[in-house]
Amino acid sequence: MKKPSMEVKRRLLFFLAMVTFGIFGLIVRIGYLQIIQGDELKAKAWDQQTRDRLIAPTRGTIYDRNGVPLAQNASVATVSVIHNQIQNKEEVITALSSTLGLEPEDVRKKVDRIVALERIQSRVDKEIADELRRKNIPGIIIDEDSKRYYPNRNLASHILGFVGKDNQGIIGLEVKYDEYLKGIPGKILTEADAKGRDIPGGLQQRIEPMAGNHLVTTLDIVVQQYAEQALEKVLRAKEAKKGSIIILNPQTGAILAMANKPDFDLNEPFTIQDPLLQSQWSQLSQEDKTKALNQMWRNFSINDTYEPGSTFKIITSTAGLEEKVVSLSHSFYCPGYRIVADRRIRCHKAGGHGSQTFVEGVRNSCNPVFMDTAEKLGAETFYKYLKLFGLHEKTGIDVPGEAVGIMHNIKNVGPVELATMSFGQSFQVTPLQLIRSGAAIVNGGYLITPHFGSKIISEEGLVLKNLESTKRQQIISTETSDIMREILESVVSEGTGHRTYLPGYKIGGKTATSEKLPRSNRKYIASFLGFAPADSPEVMALVLIDEPVGIYYGGTVAAPVIKEVFENILPYLGIEPKYSEQELTLTGIGDVEIPNFLEQPLSEVKKTIRTLGLTLEVLGEGTVVKEQFPLAGERVNQGTKFIIYVEPEG
Template sequence: MARNKTFNRKNLTFLLVIVLVGTLSLMGRLAYLMIFKAEHYGIMAKEIHERERPIKAERGTIYDANGIELANNKPVCTISVIHSQIEEPEKVIEILAKELGLSTETVRKRVEKVSSIERIRSNVDKELADQIREYDLAGVMIDEDYKRYYPYETLASKVIGFTGSDNQGIIGLEVEYDKYLAGIDGTILTLTTARGVEIKNAAEDRVEPVAGNDLYLSLDVNIQKYAEQAAKKVYEAKQAKNVKLIALNPQNGEIYAMVNYPEFNLNDPFTLNTEINVTLSDSEKNNLLNNMWRNGCISDTYEPGSTFKIVTATAALEEKVVKLTDTFNCPGYKIVEDRKIRCHKTAGHGTETFVEGIQNSCNPVFMEVGARVGAENMYKNYKKLGLFQKTGIDVPGEANSITHKLENVKAVELATMSFGQGISITPLQLLVAASAVVNGGTRITPHFGVKIVSADGQYVKKLTYREKSNVITKETSDTMKMLLESVVAEGSGNKAYLPGFRIGGKTATSEKLPRRSNKYISSFIGFAPADDPQIMAIVLIDEPVGIYYGGTIAAPVIADLFSNVLPYMGIEEQYVGEDGATDNQ
């Protein structure tokens, strides 16, 4: 009996010890939470009783060179529902489905979803949002927002780009300068009950949004319009696949216009700009959309053909392997190793000087000139003119050139490259190289961005770009300007001639790969005034139907453009007197 009492006493003692230890542990834990974690749990409790809703920042405006708005913002609203605050779910479903043009099933899924807040639709016109607000539906939230709006719709669409539903840039300048344009969103903090119901008349904490900065461009709306009109005209007349046109200032790289015709509507960027008569899968439609958004002026490479003779002639003058008075013979072809490479004039040009060879765009002349320069020196000049690197333009998606490795360049490769075959570059790369040839020898960086200004008009940043001077000599540049002016005045580029203006340029007709497919790119590169270039432009007509020679169909496009743009830029006509001198009038 005594033994049992001793055993029970031990058990009781053990139990009391356990209870005491547990009590002390709980008290210690409670003290820890109350003393050391009080701030942490206070914040958590506050968060439970607060709901955060974003206030969208207004995106910065994009302006052209004249201060004309190219991209701005349209006030819109975002419609959301808070499940815990909805009092009449069926009424909410019915009204939102009707007013927003959504199916009842779609709205029901979101209304009945148990979550802190559920978005029904964004980018709702303010007028429609105000109509919904008048219903005074419990649990329906209407927040102010902004939608990107493009006043000119299709103008320079592949350059400007567009934004997504979150107002972030997707392509073009919108994505390149997103960090300046985006701004900083604000927030609204509202108090709620433990069940998540907002407390009416409770004070709100509000963090105001910061508007994005404005972007000013070198692109000129009027020059862009002239360029698009010229591109559209030849696109329709020649039933072309597409037309690309770039116009810039060859002295500093500021781009006045960049056309990829046909363009697309920036306010409706997910609608194809061509009619499709078949049902497309999502993958097929996405591929077509990506092609529609593609900026071919910077993303597509091509064999430039005879416009590349500008580079070959420049290299020859730089290496001093040719004089203007040198004579050549063109029987209509040239034998290089085991290849017979023809001239575009199959009957041949006969005996001609170097100047006449450029005016006639004679392939045998340039094959001979290329051989004199040699592969190593040719590549040295390609590099100086920037043909082995991207131009550095401030638009995403730029491609680089495709060339033979120097060790693989034999006589045939050198011959064909000398007149623009066997090397692929972008239109912009050629324009940058040609700019250095005519501006005195400075390789510029082509660009659109000029400056960043805050929403309240304060100067933020001047955008600067790299230049490399003396890539060729001024003597070579002056000679090339004279030669290219003679191409328009007396040679194959005569259809770019404008009475009263000094125009320089070069024609090209490039056969697309595979050879003998009868598909061509007709092009022309021109500049004015020839003695002091202020504008340089290139046009490419892809797969024209019928006559396809660059001198016949591409040169008039630049003439059409310059006839409008030169007077607009204040470039005065120059008249030739009887003594041959030019006088400014």
């Protein structure tokens, strides 16, 4: 027989020691006091004959795809007192109240409690804890701990989520990946006598905590910042209620950025941000407070549905082409409406678009073209595509609380329902479901799973688990996808999406202006779904502006947001501009800086705009400028259309 090696011997010895310790532990009835839990355990603690203190593990870091920390830890401490070790009670009370900034009377109540271990305060800053440690007062004990810290505060707040007092994830990625991030607590076991006093020379053992693993996400902090800035800017300019933006890689489903505004500070997640609610906060019931906080934490892009409107037309188009019920040159006629059953359903252009091909119909976003296409498809085939595009199911994104589309039961779909659905009305989807469908339309026909998780890594950077989903299901032909990309590029170069046009880049997209329910309120969601480069998309973005004041068209309000984001992120992502011959000969690319025309008289604006070489579109009635697009300070090309909204003076 082979002689056991030193290593084996050492292990055996260790094993024996552990068993001995275990038995001993049983004899003295090792109790277990979970100091990070609440008061209910404290009463029981007195019965215990050993005192265990948990050592909180360090929670894993959440990184963006380039290793920039999005959620990390700060060193803090938990300060407690052990009643039976206190020698000078007044000294303890004075030291604790002065160092921690607590009321002496509150400290006294805790110090007087006859329990083995009483927690005075947790999450104490390291410097303060060190100061207390230096005083070295018998009875006061200080345990190291860590606190979650979000270096970018509001950035991606709805996505990252935050943790509770016990460092457990509450919403977002913090809860989804909690099992990997949380780690395993350690313990300090101290043998104590029946009165909770340390037994001199008694057994003490420290079991080290195991730190959590790290999560690497697909988020890109630079893209996220550009997206949030652009969104905030438009919300402010349009006095809109809220807004959302999603940017993903349509080939893989990796989400580069997602934001909803208003948002909240991850380091103060229980502080309400809405100024009105803030002023009423102390008068609100607990139930109302909880409701308001939940509302603030909602990720509208995922947790809520909306009526998509015209962006949905890309799905009707794709189904029509794939089923070959329409062709590119197929001719349609729009008199400004269609009579369906007993209903007259309008096109957005009251006078009608007249004769047009299918491609022109998409560019014009002409409702009758889509009503005709859906009629040719029939309800059953139309529903087959809703299903194929994943609109009946959750996308499977890796954050909790995903909502799913609300559709008519197919049994109830008559000609009117089919007609309204064809252009994106009378049903709801989540913004995420819509962008996922859009990705399949432009990526060659594959349904992808949108996701944030990239991989779980160890402290040493070892990949422990790959989270990227490789599942890609082909739902439409590559040929149809190729055609759709071209059509959607022409929407930007020649149609309703022209405000996303960016010299040097091929961009495709579709605008939408959805009227919110009830329609009598005349409130809108302006949106734009765009992708680039149009011939081989690497990014796709969806932006929603909820209840813009004044001009509310998707093409006017939402399209420029995507333009601004793409202008910044495409070069950053290494997608170089390729100028066409025409663009190169065009002088004045990005040459004109837009002045501020707000509250200026219309006559002045007309003069200035002419000298700047821009074309002017005036909306509204009156002589004073109340709104302008692009906003002041933006740089545009000569020949760009400049839009103002005017009102009467005074």
